[in-house]
Amino acid sequence: MRLRVNPQACDGFGFCSELANALIALDEWGYPVVGGGDIPTDLVGVAREAVRSCPRRALELVP
Amino acid sequence: MTVPGTFASTARLLPKGARSTTDLAEHLQMHGHLPVPSRAGPDWREAFLHEIEASGLLGRGGAGFPAYLKLRSAATGRTKVLLVVNAMESEPASAKDATLLHCSPHLVLDGAQLGAAAISASKVVVCVPDDREYPGCWVDRAVAERRRAGLAEVPVEVARLNGRYVAGEESALVAALAAKPGVPGYRPDKSVPLSIGRQGTLVHNAETLANMALIARYGAAWYRAAGTGGTAGTCLVTVSGAVTSPGVFEVGLGTPISAILQEAGGLDDAQAVLIGGYGGSWAPLGHLGAGFWPGGLKAIGASIGAGVLLVLAGKACGIRETARIARFMAAESAGQCGPCLFGLPAIAGDLELIAEGSGDEFVLDRLMARCGLVSGRGACHHPDGVARLVRSALATFSADLAGHLRGRPCAWAARPTALRFPGTLPATAAPPERGTSQKARAA
Numbered sequence: 001m002r003l004r005v006n007p008q009a010c011d012g013f014g015f016c017s018e019l020a021n022a023l024i025a026l027d028e029w030g031y032p033v034v035g036g037g038d039i040p041t042d043l044v045g046v047a048r049e050a051v052r053s054c055p056r057r058a059l060e061l062v063p
Numbered sequence: 064m065t066v067p068g069t070f071a072s073t074a075r076l077l078p079k080g081a082r083s084t085t086d087l088a089e090h091l092q093m094h095g096h097l098p099v100p101s102r103a104g105p106d107w108r109e110a111f112l113h114e115i116e117a118s119g120l121l122g123r124g125g126a127g128f129p130a131y132l133k134l135r136s137a138a139t140g141r142t143k144v145l146l147v148v149n150a151m152e153s154e155p156a157s158a159k160d161a162t163l164l165h166c167s168p169h170l171v172l173d174g175a176q177l178g179a180a181a182i183s184a185s186k187v188v189v190c191v192p193d194d195r196e197y198p199g200c201w202v203d204r205a206v207a208e209r210r211r212a213g214l215a216e217v218p219v220e221v222a223r224l225n226g227r228y229v230a231g232e233e234s235a236l237v238a239a240l241a242a243k244p245g246v247p248g249y250r251p252d253k254s255v256p257l258s259i260g261r262q263g264t265l266v267h268n269a270e271t272l273a274n275m276a277l278i279a280r281y282g283a284a285w286y287r288a289a290g291t292g293g294t295a296g297t298c299l300v301t302v303s304g305a306v307t308s309p310g311v312f313e314v315g316l317g318t319p320i321s322a323i324l325q326e327a328g329g330l331d332d333a334q335a336v337l338i339g340g341y342g343g344s345w346a347p348l349g350h351l352g353a354g355f356w357p358g359g360l361k362a363i364g365a366s367i368g369a370g371v372l373l374v375l376a377g378k379a380c381g382i383r384e385t386a387r388i389a390r391f392m393a394a395e396s397a398g399q400c401g402p403c404l405f406g407l408p409a410i411a412g413d414l415e416l417i418a419e420g421s422g423d424e425f426v427l428d429r430l431m432a433r434c435g436l437v438s439g440r441g442a443c444h445h446p447d448g449v450a451r452l453v454r455s456a457l458a459t460f461s462a463d464l465a466g467h468l469r470g471r472p473c474a475w476a477a478r479p480t481a482l483r484f485p486g487t488l489p490a491t492a493a494p495p496e497r498g499t500s501q502k503a504r505a506a
Contacts, residue, residue: 004251005440006249006251006442007249007399007400007401007402007403007440007441007442008248008249008399008400008442009249010400010401011401012401027402027406027436028409028433028436029401029402029405029406030401031401031402031405031440033436033440062251
């Protein structure tokens with residue numbers, strides 16, 4: 001599983017990074033930067049929570 | 064299949080050069096009627112698709128995606144598909160689509176009819192920019208000629224759409240046709256076809272379709288006879304800047320860049336060449352032996368893009384010129400994605416500081432980091448293009464860059480732009496061919 005941001009929908013609320021700072025950093029303008037790689041199994045739960053928290057539904061968890 | 068004897072190996076799309084137009088009578092005399100049966104069945108469709116596949120034709124809109132794959136994915140036999148001809152030519156340094164519509168409009172329309180028959184399209188829409196008067200008029204005239212001649216064809220409409228930089232991106236084009244804002248859409252899976260409501264669409268660049276019109280008549284083997292190296296066919300190239308005779312040229316793919324520049328009269332005190340377009344990359348003169356085809360350009364870190372070669376004069380500042388382009392591109396962002404909306408102005412700002420010689424000690428690292436930060440983080444590739452352009456400028460103008468970073472910018476940095484692209488070419492070029500791009504505000 002990996003995280004993917006829909007940049008068009010994202011408004012830089014930053015909740016995702018707050019909840020999953022091990023997976024998601026914010027750039028200097030406050031937009032999330034996700035690594036393209038596979039999420040370690042123990043962090044998948046955190047990633048799901050970050051996805052759920054997004055007020056713009058811009059964060060996705062994809063296989 | 065007979066090949067007209069008058070066909071020089073690379074004068075295919077522009078048989079009479081880049082200045083004179085071919086009307087329907089001449090076009091039919093030269094090429095004959097379109098080889099589409101009145102009821103194009105599955106046999107014809109398969110034969111046509113096979114020929115396009117065998118030709119190896121690549122899309123000429125910038126991405127260079129195999130034309131066959133796009134056709135095949137749309138050729139589901141489903142009706143109510145719309146064939147979209149992309150002649151937006153939103154790249155300021157390109158004039159090839161406008162030139163093609165002026166010189167060989169019937170090749171483009173033939174290609175559109177072939178594409179329409181292959182995907183069972185019920186309509187063709189030719190998209191032209193609304194900020195240039197001529198391309199739309201040329202298409203209107205050609206469509207009227209065909210109607211008068213009583214050619215039984217899929218109906219053709221001309222759509223005049225906002226000509227901003229990102230408007231030519233295919234998802235932006237389809238959005239504009241659906242009466243939505245003409246901005247790119249987020250498409251994580253590019254294989255999902257673009258549609259307007261329930262109507263599927265297939266978007267092809269005008270030059271790609273014109274090539275299909277020739278391949279359908281003369282075959283894939285004929286198509287592959289032009290071009291050298293690992294690629295086939297001809298390509299329209301817009302050469303401008305510090306050359307003796309700027310213009311649009313048709314060359315065999317694989318022709319060395321230096322030979323293309325010779326066709327434009329040769330270099331006139333030059334220092335570098337911008338390859339591909341504003342989202343392309345700079346190359347020093349030492350790289351001009353590279354062949355103009357995807358593989359040859361990849362070797363020097365460039366790509367064909369919109370088929371642009373823009374030569375920078377020796378008495379000019381490459382850093383300053385790139386900063387101007389970056390600023391223009393920042394303004395052309397659709398503003399939908401944060402990294403592009405905020406990142407491109409930041410990149411342009413850093414480059415402007417360097418150009419003025421007033422950057423702090425971190426400016427170069429910051430600029431490089433920002434280029435990395437915007438890449439791949441937009442719905443479309445607009446920010447990626449800017450990052451690539453800026454990185455290539457830092458490498459190509461590295462000698463000059465050192466002075467700028469020490470606070471001693473070159474003498475040319477304060478001068479007005481030396482870039483001349485089609486919209487601002489001097490009167491040596493005939494106005495209709497050049498278009499009347501409003502994009503000159505970049506300068």
